[in-house]
């Protein structure tokens with residue numbers, strides 16, 4: 001055959017892209033309608049969790065967070081999740097384009113066995129299908145459909161995709177070039193350009209319909225979160241210190257709680273079928289249902305959680321009320337053997353962490369939490385069960401836990417293996433949330449500017465917060481009583497107004513009397529340190 005008649009590799013990439021888009025849409029529809037695996041995110045999660053080295057992953061996340069801050073894309077953790085999902089889709093479409101290019105490259109060069117049966121699209125489709133199936137079986141945590149149905153589904157989808165690609169190739173190879181006289185025949189023949197336009201139209205329509213139907217079904221699986229009235233009475237309502245206007249809420253509304261986890265979408269767990277296995281070096285290995293855990297005496301704690309990758313002054317920290325059962329209680333049931341030293345905690349998404357057994361036995365605050373703000377944990381925050389360990393960053397506190405094993409040595413957990421802190425002790429930090437220039441307070445003939453924010457030092461408490469304006473002296477701020485000994489503290493300082501541009505700085509001392517580290521240090525590996533500052537231009541009162 002004449003070589004110039006062969007559709008080019010570039011055309012192949014384009015055809016791959018066109019045909020992969022409806023595949024994404026149909027996978028999405030099946031995921032929403034029937035709980036089948038959404039393989040585009042599986043590919044993304046696989047690369048992030050199994051392929052990329054921790055350092056590169058962290059740099060990627062860092063770049064993403066910088067972009068979010070620079071472009072002002074809103075609350076960091078939800079913006080990051082959206083960007084991750086977009087990257088996941090982009091990656092899958094790119095892979096589709098590469099496959100298309102490969103097929104169009106290979107077909108004219110590889111001679112198949114003589115006869116009718118040879119279809120390179122079937123070879124490509126089954127190869128892609130098998131690879132994606134293995135990846136999905138390994139990594140997917142959101143599918144609820146039976147895995148055997150998922151298997152047939154994935155293979156069938158990729159086979160259809162490969163055959164469609166092959167069909168497009170043969171149509172293009174056979175179609176007359178634009179302007180070329182069609183072969184003499186009485187069927188209407190369309191040229192290549194017309195064919196590509198029709199193909200584009202058909203795939204676009206399929207994509208829009210699939211994605212649209214999927215989006216309509218969405219609320220069924222992920223209930224739209226209604227802002228429920230908070231179910232919690234705060235413990236410090238007697239405190240008369242009013243936070244400076246613009247200070248973040250002392251108690252974070254659930255919808256605003258930051259959220260960080262390793263997968264493009266959080267695991268879907270059926271609470272009635274779920275069990276917590278506690279086993280390993282114990283005398284009495286036990287499987288607990290959610291009801292079993294709820295039947296134990298409940299403990300209730302106000303907790304400020306923070307991510308170790310929260311930057312100085314960042315928004316990856318929130319406060320709510322956690323309810324659950326003390327891990328002590330569970331250890332009393334299972335009876336660790338004398339040689340047990342650590343607990344390995346495993347999660348449904350493949351996350352894991354290791355905790356000193358002695359900590360779980362000595363500190364009754366270490367708990368398995370099933371409620372937040374008096375409601376069952378939301379799916380993205382770890383339904384049905386997560387761990388709380390005071391004084392540690394979020395990376396030590398697995399969500400969606402399924403198993404606790406008593407073991408006889410320390411091991412690295414998920415993020416520790418990727419270069420993050422082994423202990424992840426919460427860093428002492430203080431933040432300026434507001435310099436409330438539009439809420440001046442008149443005091444005789446003077447004006448005061450309310451300045452405020454938070455200070456937090458894990459479970460160590462906050463003894464003192466100080467504010468400095470420009471090159472002035474450090475002056476002590478007022479503290480509100482915290483919600484608990486492990487939550488952040490709201491501070492406030494009313495500063496004597498002076499017009500002009502000023503730099504405000506804050507620092508604190510923890511409950512043990514240790515001042516916060518003033519040296520600037522980035523988030524990796526131990527959490528960010530440094531003095532948080534804010535610049536503000538204050539107009540002259542007379543103006």
Ligand SMILES: Nc1nc2c(c(=O)[nH]1)N[C@H]1C(S)=C(S)[C@@H](COP(=O)(O)O)O[C@H]1N2
Nearest residue numbers: 258259260261262307347351394397398399
């Ligand atoms: N199973 C599981 N648990 C996890 C994570 C995860 O990715 N998977 N992320 C951890 C990290 S890094 C943080 S900061 C906290 C965040 O909890 P949140 O999303 O409920 O705020 O969860 C921790 N527990």
Ligand SMILES: [Mo]
Nearest residue numbers: 307308394395
């Ligand atoms: Mo985190």
